[in-house]
Amino acid sequence: MRISYYNGQYMNHEEMSIKSGDRAFYFGDGVYEVIRIYDGNFFTFDEHVDRLLQSAEEILIRDVNRAEVVEILHEIKDRNVILNGALYIQVSRGIAPRDHGFPHLTKPVIYASIREAKRPLSLMNSGVEAVTAEDYRWLKCHVKSLNLLANVMEKQHAVEQGAKETILHRDGVVTEGSSTNIFMVKNEVLFTHPANNLILNGITRRVVLGLAEEYDIAVREEGFTVSDMSEADEVFYTSTTQEIIPVVKVDGRSVGDGKPGRVTQQLQEYFNKKITLLNSVK
Ligand code: PMP
DSSP: OOEEEETTEEEEGGGOOOOTTBHHHHHOOEEEEEEEEETTEESSHHHHHHHHHHHHHHTTOOOOOHHHHHHHHHHHHHHSOOSSEEEEEEEESOBOSSOSSOOTTOOOEEEEEEEEOOOOHHHHHHOEEEEEEEOOOOSOTTSOBSOOHHHHHHHHHHHTTTOSEEEEEETTEEEEESSSEEEEEETTEEEEOOSSTTSOOOHHHHHHHHHHHHTTOEEEEOOOBHHHHHTOSEEEEEETTTEEEEEEEETTEESTTSSOOHHHHHHHHHHHHHHHHHHHHO
16 A cells, blocks of 8 residues: 655555645645655655755745654655655645735645656666757746746646757756756766756756766856757756756757767766665665
């Protein structure tokens, strides 16, 4: 049986009911995280918990208890028999009659569930196509907000064109993907947008930047344009569930020679090593 958690209780996922006054339901008023589990072990656990609390703080949800969050995450992992999965946790502002302004005394409500998630090995090898679109989201993209309407619309834009991701840009400067961070390689240098309010500072992004440093790959955290990207040697995107995915076509035009690039493949290999190491430690 799949066990999930909502508002103080662990229960059968299929029979779970959500309180209608939950502000997550009306307003998407909350924050969330997705954490990877490889072979029964959490990957970058503390980083995800830190970011969840930071996101909550940013939207003035102040009384989230870290120990409680950690306990729920472990319980959900342990009560379900999923070795390779993605653990989802959200914290909503709480339960109250519908009103935009929020009564500060509302207690945050936590929901958590786990699902099986295989590594996307075939996409990691073959690469994917992406399209570009104007980034019309709000100006607090560093908050991992439950309110994903713009991201959902932007992703659908790719789906409708048979592509896997929409690469967003503000006035031509690439920010990130609809649910990923975007990197390009030009003349052996790895470029990605700086971690400011215009992107989510992805945990996988941080792992990749750490690997680049460890293996002496030059990095520039600065904005690049859609036009720069059209002349890149390599493009790839990163996320917790997708890891490192080469982008071989953007808006129908090949990136580099149209195949996953060398630096991208090296980073995939280093990332792989990190996962293997994680699982050999336990
Ligand atoms: N940007 C956005 C908008 C995202 O939704 C995600 C994935 N949640 C990412 C970047 C990648 O972040 P992470 O590596 O932490 O999964």
